[in-house]
Amino acid sequence: MALDLHAMEEKWQKAWEKDKTYKFDAKSKKPTYSIDTPPPTVSGVMHMGHAFAFTQQDFIARYKRMQGFEVFQPFGFDNNGLATALMVEKKLKIRQSDYSREEFIKLVLEHTREQEKLMEERFREIGLSVDWTLIYRTIDKLARKTAQYSFLDLHKKDRLYQKEAPTMWCPKCGTAVAQAELEGRDIDSTFNDIVFKTEDGKDVVIATTRPELLPSCVAVFVNPKDKRYKHLVGKNLTVPLFEMKVPVIADPRADPEKGTGIVMCCTFGDQTDMEWYFAHSLPMVISISQHGKMTEKAGKYAGLSIKNARREITKDLKEAGLLVKQQPITHTVNVHERCKTEMEILHTKQWFVRYLDLKDEYIAKGEALQWIPKHMKSRYNNWINGLQWDWCISRQRFYGVPFPVWYCKKCRKPKLASEKELPVDPIKDKPKGKCECGGTEFEPENDTFDTWFTSSLTPQINGKWVEDKKFFKKIFPMDLRPQGHDIIALWAFNTIVKSLFHQQQLPWKTITINGWALDSKGKKMSKSLGNVIEPRKMIEKYSADVLRYWAGLPTLGEDVPFQEKELVAGKKFVTKVYNAARFVSSACEGLGKVSESKLKLWPEDKWILSRLNSVKKESTEAMESYEFSKCLNPVRNFFWLEFADYYIEEVKHRIYGENKESKKAAQFVLRKVLWETNLLLAPFLPHIAEEIAHGMFKNLLKEKSIHLEHWPKIEEEMINPKAEELGKAIAEIISAMRKQKSQAGRPLNTVVKKAVVTVPEPEKLKCAEETIKQTMKVESLEFKKGDTISVETKLAE
RNA sequence: GGGUCCGUGGUCUAGUGGUAUGACGCGACCCUUACAAGGUCGAGGUCGGCGGUUCAAUUCCGCCCGGGCCCACCA
Numbered sequence: 001m002a003l004d005l006h007a008m009e010e011k012w013q014k015a016w017e018k019d020k021t022y023k024f025d026a027k028s029k030k031p032t033y034s035i036d037t038p039p040p041t042v043s044g045v046m047h048m049g050h051a052f053a054f055t056q057q058d059f060i061a062r063y064k065r066m067q068g069f070e071v072f073q074p075f076g077f078d079n080n081g082l083a084t085a086l087m088v089e090k091k092l093k094i095r096q097s098d099y100s101r102e103e104f105i106k107l108v109l110e111h112t113r114e115q116e117k118l119m120e121e122r123f124r125e126i127g128l129s130v131d132w133t134l135i136y137r138t139i140d141k142l143a144r145k146t147a148q149y150s151f152l153d154l155h156k157k158d159r160l161y162q163k164e165a166p167t168m169w170c171p172k173c174g175t176a177v178a179q180a181e182l183e184g185r186d187i188d189s190t191f192n193d194i195v196f197k198t199e200d201g202k203d204v205v206i207a208t209t210r211p212e213l214l215p216s217c218v219a220v221f222v223n224p225k226d227k228r229y230k231h232l233v234g235k236n237l238t239v240p241l242f243e244m245k246v247p248v249i250a251d252p253r254a255d256p257e258k259g260t261g262i263v264m265c266c267t268f269g270d271q272t273d274m275e276w277y278f279a280h281s282l283p284m285v286i287s288i289s290q291h292g293k294m295t296e297k298a299g300k301y302a303g304l305s306i307k308n309a310r311r312e313i314t315k316d317l318k319e320a321g322l323l324v325k326q327q328p329i330t331h332t333v334n335v336h337e338r339c340k341t342e343m344e345i346l347h348t349k350q351w352f353v354r355y356l357d358l359k360d361e362y363i364a365k366g367e368a369l370q371w372i373p374k375h376m377k378s379r380y381n382n383w384i385n386g387l388q389w390d391w392c393i394s395r396q397r398f399y400g401v402p403f404p405v406w407y408c409k410k411c412r413k414p415k416l417a418s419e420k421e422l423p424v425d426p427i428k429d430k431p432k433g434k435c436e437c438g439g440t441e442f443e444p445e446n447d448t449f450d451t452w453f454t455s456s457l458t459p460q461i462n463g464k465w466v467e468d469k470k471f472f473k474k475i476f477p478m479d480l481r482p483q484g485h486d487i488i489a490l491w492a493f494n495t496i497v498k499s500l501f502h503q504q505q506l507p508w509k510t511i512t513i514n515g516w517a518l519d520s521k522g523k524k525m526s527k528s529l530g531n532v533i534e535p536r537k538m539i540e541k542y543s544a545d546v547l548r549y550w551a552g553l554p555t556l557g558e559d560v561p562f563q564e565k566e567l568v569a570g571k572k573f574v575t576k577v578y579n580a581a582r583f584v585s586s587a588c589e590g591l592g593k594v595s596e597s598k599l600k601l602w603p604e605d606k607w608i609l610s611r612l613n614s615v616k617k618e619s620t621e622a623m624e625s626y627e628f629s630k631c632l633n634p635v636r637n638f639f640w641l642e643f644a645d646y647y648i649e650e651v652k653h654r655i656y657g658e659n660k661e662s663k664k665a666a667q668f669v670l671r672k673v674l675w676e677t678n679l680l681l682a683p684f685l686p687h688i689a690e691e692i693a694h695g696m697f698k699n700l701l702k703e704k705s706i707h708l709e710h711w712p713k714i715e716e717e718m719i720n721p722k723a724e725e726l727g728k729a730i731a732e733i734i735s736a737m738r739k740q741k742s743q744a745g746r747p748l749n750t751v752v753k754k755a756v757v758t759v760p761e762p763e764k765l766k767c768a769e770e771t772i773k774q775t776m777k778v779e780s781l782e783f784k785k786g787d788t789i790s791v792e793t794k795l796a797e
Numbered sequence: 798g799g800g801u802c803c804g805u806g807g808u809c810u811a812g813u814g815g816u817a818u819g820a821c822g823c824g825a826c827c828c829u830u831a832c833a834a835g836g837u838c839g840a841g842g843u844c845g846g847c848g849g850u851u852c853a854a855u856u857c858c859g860c861c862c863g864g865g866c867c868c869a870c871c872a
Contacts, residue, residue, distance in 0.1 A: 184870080191872085208872055221872085255872080263872035270871050333871050342871090375801060379867055382800055386868055485866070520808095522865080553810080553820090557802090559865070563809055565821040568834095572820095575834065583831030633811065637819065648831080656830080735838090742826055742838040751831040777829095 003578055005543035008710040013124060021705045022065075022129040024072045026471060033069035034478040035061060036401055036459050036508055037130070038491070039076030039138055041083055044115035046122035048525060048562055049484075051535035055551035056481040058513050061626040062683035064479075065713040066131065068302040072475055074134035074462050075123070079112040080143070081451035082173065082338050085399035086114070096398050102425050104399055112137070122536060126543045127686050129707060136461055138454050139401065144423035148404040149466045152416060153502055154353060162414065164349040166267075166274045167392055168334075171292025171306070172341035175352045175396040178450055179389045180490045180746045183337040186330050189216040189260065194317060195327035196220065199245075204229075204237055205324055207259030209331065212309040213318065215242050215287040215298045216266035221276065224250035229262055233378055239264075240322040241313065242299065247428040269347035271388075279452040288344055290396075306344075351403065351447070353391040359384050360420060365496060370510040372626045373557040374671045376485060383489040391494075393450045400448025406431045410439035424465070456494035459507040478508040485513045485557070510625055514727055515559040521562045533562060545685040546570040552632040552684045573636060574688050578682065580644050584674040585696035591667045599665045602654075603768045607727020608647045611638060612673050617714045619680055628684075635680045646731045653774035675700055676712040729789065730768045733757055736791035737776045744795055751796035752778040758786035 008465065016022060035057065038422055040050055057073075065071045078084070085096060088108050096104045120132065130552035137143060149775030154160050166177045178362060189209045193631040196204045206220065217239045222229035229248070236245040246264075253272055254263055267284045268274045276282060294309045296302045301309045317323040334343045362384050371377040394403065402423050404417035415431050417424045428442035434440050460466070477499070499507035518524055519531040538547050554560045558673060601609070615638045622630035651666040675697055682689035693706040703709050741750050753780045759765055762783035773781050777791075 018804080099837075184868085187871090189871085210872080259872050261872095265872085272872080331871055332869090373802090378801060382868055386799095489867080516866095518865095555811095559803095563810075566809070569820050574832070575832070579832035579835090581831085586831075628809090633819075637811095641819085644831085645836090649829095652830090738837050739839090742836095746825055747827050747829055748828095748837060 003575075003691075005574070005687075006544070007541075008691050009125075009544050010691045011125065012687050013127060013603060015690075016129075016705065016707075017132070019704055022071070022073070022131050022709060024074075024131045024134060027473060029072040030068055030070040032474055033061075034063040034072035034463075034475045034480070035074075036462065036478045036481040036495075037074050037076055039078040039136065039455070039458070040119065041081075041118065042077045042079045042112040042115045043087065044118045046119055046534055046601055048533055048538075050123070051515060051547060052517040052551050052560065053125050053482065053484065053514040054123065054128055055126055055548045056556060056628065057480075058126075058130075058548075059552060060480065060482070060623075060626060062129050062514070062686065062707060063623045063628075063711065065707060066679070066682065066709060068710065071480075072134070072462075073128075073130050073138060075128075075130045075132060076136045076138070076458065076462075077112065077116050077119070077456065078138045078451075079108060079116075080138035080395065080396050080400060080454055082399075084108060084112065084139075085397075100425075100428060101398060101402060102428055106686050108369065108399070109137070120235075122422055125539055125544055126408060126547060127304060128536065129686070134462070136458070138451070139424060141455070141566060142464070142467070143399045143454055143461050146457050146461045146466050147401045147449055148417065148422045148424065150453070150457055150460070150502065151404060151449070152419060152422075157501060159354050159501055161354055161390075162349065162351050165347045166277070166579060167348050167350050169290065169344045169346040170336040170339065170341050170350065171288070171290070171344055172339050172630050173336060173397070174291050174575075176346075176348060176392050176394060177336055177343070178392050178452070178495075179379060179387065180452070181337050181450075182334040182343060183340075184332045185328065185335045185340065186332050187333045187335075187342070188328065189333075191325075191327040191329050192314060192317070192323055193260065193327075194240060195322040195324060196240060196264075198232070199236055199238075204232065204262065205260050206264050206316050208264060209329070210266070210269055210310070211313045212294070212298075212306055213238055213266035213269050213287065214264075214313060215294075215301070216240070216269075216285045217244075217246055217264045218260060218267055218282045218285055219246050219265045219276065220248045221251050221265055222248060222255040223254040223256045224252060226254075226256040226261055228256075232262075241316055241319065247275075251276065251279070267347075269579055270345070276344055286347055286717045288346065290346060290348065291345070292341075315593065319375070326763045339440070343582075350392050351394040351526075351667055352499075353393055356390055357386060358500070359387065361500065362493070362496065365500060365506055366515070369506055369508070370509065372512045376488065376511075376513040376557065379485065379488045380493060382502070383493060391450075391497075392455045395450055396446075397448050400451060401454050402426055402448050403445040404795075405445040406442035408435035408437060408439040409441040409443060411435060411437040413437065414445070415442060440701075446644060450493050452490055455491060457496045458495065460502065467503075476503065477506055479510060481508040481511045481737040482514060484512070484516065486516075488513065491744075504565050512624070513557050515554070515557050518559055518561045520561050520563055521557075525562075528752070538564075538567060539712060542567045542571050543574065543687070545574050545687050546685055549573060549632075552628055555629050558627055572704060573640065574685060576640055576679075576690055578692065580639070580648065580698055581674055581678065581692040582671045583648065586666045588671045591664070591671060594668045595665065596668070599668055600661055601665055601669070602651075602662065602771060603723065603726050604650045604730060604771055605665055605669045606720055606723035607730070608643060608673055609718045610723045611642055611727065612676060613715050613718045614724070616680065616712050617719070618677065620711065620714060623683075631680070632684050639677050639681075643677065646727075647673070647735065650730070650734070650771050671697070671700075679706065679709060679712050682709075714788060726764065726768065729759065730771060731760075732789050733765075733772055733791060734775055736780075736789065737772075737793060740791065740793045741795065746795060749777060752776055752793045754778075754780045754782070754794045756782045756784055756792040758784045758788070758790045758792075760785070760787060762790075 061071050061073045192206050193205045232248040233250045265273050265276045294301045294304045366380050402425050406415045406426050459478050463472040465472045550566045619631035654662045654666040690706050
């Protein structure tokens with residue numbers, strides 16, 4: 001009887017939905033286990049990486065539920081941010097500028113709702129034990145309210161400032177960005193050796209990749225130890241084409257090895273330029289506008305794009321004979337992670353969260369957090385140690401959560417919304433009351449929050465921090481944050497920062513960092529490479545349980561190449577479990593309650609019960625430390641290689657035999673092992689586990705779902721090393737006999753006329769004589785003493 | 798350049814101070830009353846390289862090579 005896995009899985013998914021099996025009950029007396037579920041970006045599509053990570057999260061959720069926790073596992077959608085705005089514009093063929101912010105947000109929420117539905121269907125197909133009534137969105141009302149409340153709270157705690165300062169800026173998106181949004185990219189460029197003139201008309205050659213910044217040149221730097229240029233320090237040089245005079249200054253940050261060893265400082269070509277600007281109180285000459293055009297400071301080049309200006313200026317230098325050499329190079333440049341545009345440092349007014357002063361505390365708190373795998377903590381530390389900028393949280397973007405801020409027209413002071421008004425859109429809403437100065441006229445802050453300003457509040461959003469203090473107390477701090485290693489610096493770090501400011505404690509007890517699902521060759525799956533495999537295709541071809549099996553194999557945190565053959569193996573395993581369950585179920589027909597103490601156990605019974613408990617112990621410890629693969633692997637091997645391959649074969653004769661006493665013991669053990677391994681497998685293979693439980697062992701179910709049953713308890717008294725040793729020896733002997741039958745080309749049910757078994761301690765195996773004889777159909781069995789186990793057989797004709 | 802992880806039969810992996818787990822693939826045999834979408838058995842590895850510690854190293858230490866990721870590197 002073949003089982004239709006797809007129909008079976010669909011049946012149980014519907015049943016779980018109908019029975020509200022995974023519903024979070026806030027009134028439950030059980031201890032809460034809360035999970036800070038990552039919100040996938042709304043795109044309508046589920047990737048293999050999603051399936052991978054969310055399934056791993058679900059293993060934990062299901063395990064904790066079976067350990068008696070009331071599991072809070074919500075689901076989220078990230079529909080805040082640039083990616084979403086662009087997607088909606090494209091799909092609906094609209095421009096956000098044609099709408100008010102509130103209208104646009106409404107539109108996005110409506111539109112993404114459809115995409116969410118599609119995604120929700122996909123995510124449901126992998127059998128997540130999510131409470132689907134707990135869905136949050138990073139731009140819906142609660143998220144906006146929470147983010148704005150967070151802003152007010154940070155303001156109250158004196159953690160916010162607004163400042164005109166050099167800021168990382170994306171000229172394409174026309175907005176400030178945070179350090180965490182930068183990405184290093186190798187870009188081809190040209191080293192241009194440009195001639196500056198000394199006051200007495202001599203040439204000084206300076207190498208630069210950015211000749212378009214010549215109009216912003218405010219100084220020239222040399223290393224104080226560099227003898228070649230010592231004579232220039234304190235003198236002025238003339239900037240070619242632009243003819244202004246700039247001083248030569250000595251500073252150790254100038255690298256004599258790079259370029260010509262003498263470097264121009266512009267406001268601002270890079271971070272060092274900025275440091276020099278502050279360190280040497282240099283003037284500021286901004287020649288690039290917020291939209292990436294040259295300003296009037298660039299003279300005749302004003303209005304050109306950066307690229308065009310670079311070309312024109314290079315051309316003019318060449319014509320003037322001031323460009324002596326050009327050399328192609330590749331260098332790493334910071335680009336905006338969203339649009340891959342090269343970053344500029346511009347002087348603009350932005351809101352910042354002041355947080356650089358607390359680096360030590362972040363590190364200390366990071367120590368107090370349980371990181372799994374442990375080494376991921378060093379990425380967090382690494383990031384904090386390298387932090388150089390306060391968190392710039394304002395974005396000159398239209399779509400996002402608006403700042404709850406207006407400015408007094410009279411005194412320019414910011415006026416913040418009051419908590420009760422939240423969420424507000426200052427463009428549409430008016431502030432309540434007057435300014436401190438008495439002013440009554442205000443203009444809105446047009447900026448929106450960095451999306452991470454909101455995403456870093458998922459524990460507060462899900463815990464209803466701003467709406468239900470009692471609920472929040474139940475949920476927060478959360479037990480688990482599962483997430484990818486790519487966003488440790490962004491999501492994990494910012495969430496920790498926010499909770500430290502708002503709640504003065506860590507947002508979670510444990511953070512698990514999952515790896516990536518790669519293609520079979522270990523490359524990242526991406527549309528452009530054409531190596532994307534959709535989980536859905538694999539579910540259709542195999543099944544959800546099979547896909548989950550694949551996700552359960554690797555160690556948490558490992559990147560895993562997707563090998564379809566592992567699904568083949570998974571499918572075989574699911575089939576095996578089902579078939580074995582069918583056998584056990586039919587073998588145990590009519591078996592009611594059993595009084596354990598009255599059973600007379602055979603050696604193989606003691607062996608498998610001992611092994612069962614060893615495996616329970618091993619797998620429970622593994623799950624407790626979030627090492628689910630160390631649970632699944634041993635359970636799988638135990639089930640298949642010991643229980644199915646040996647134990648079942650060893651007791652068949654008792655099941656089919658006449659002796660009621662021996663049959664009952666075998667039945668009891670079969671049922672117990674099957675039932676308990678099925679429980680151990682339930683977090684991994686929830687559908688087939690439920691099918692087996694309901695279809696074959698319904699009388700053992702105490703709850704309406706196997707997923708609400710308790711995780712098997714370890715029975716230490718059943719762990720018996722001697723029984724395990726004996727069981728292993730029996731298996732070895734059986735295997736040796738199988739080998740001889742196999743090598744003789746005979747079926748396994750061939751009768752063995754006579755067998756001589758050599759073992760180190762024959763007397764210990766005496767009790768297993770009947771088991772071996774019956775299992776291998778041996779007519780006459782003799783034990784001999786010898787150093788190693790070996791078997792001689794005479795097969796029937 | 799700094800950090801970190803990884804490198805085990807054809808492929809993917811488990812694991813450990815005493816030469817190794819399982820899977821997929823491969824070969825042979827077997828239609829044995831749970832399972833032929835199966836079973837049994839088998840072949841296949843100098844556990845990246847070099848040195849060191851040790852009675853003993855794949856496992857510990859150092860260096861090197863190769864790969865991934867994070868950070869830095871923008872003259």
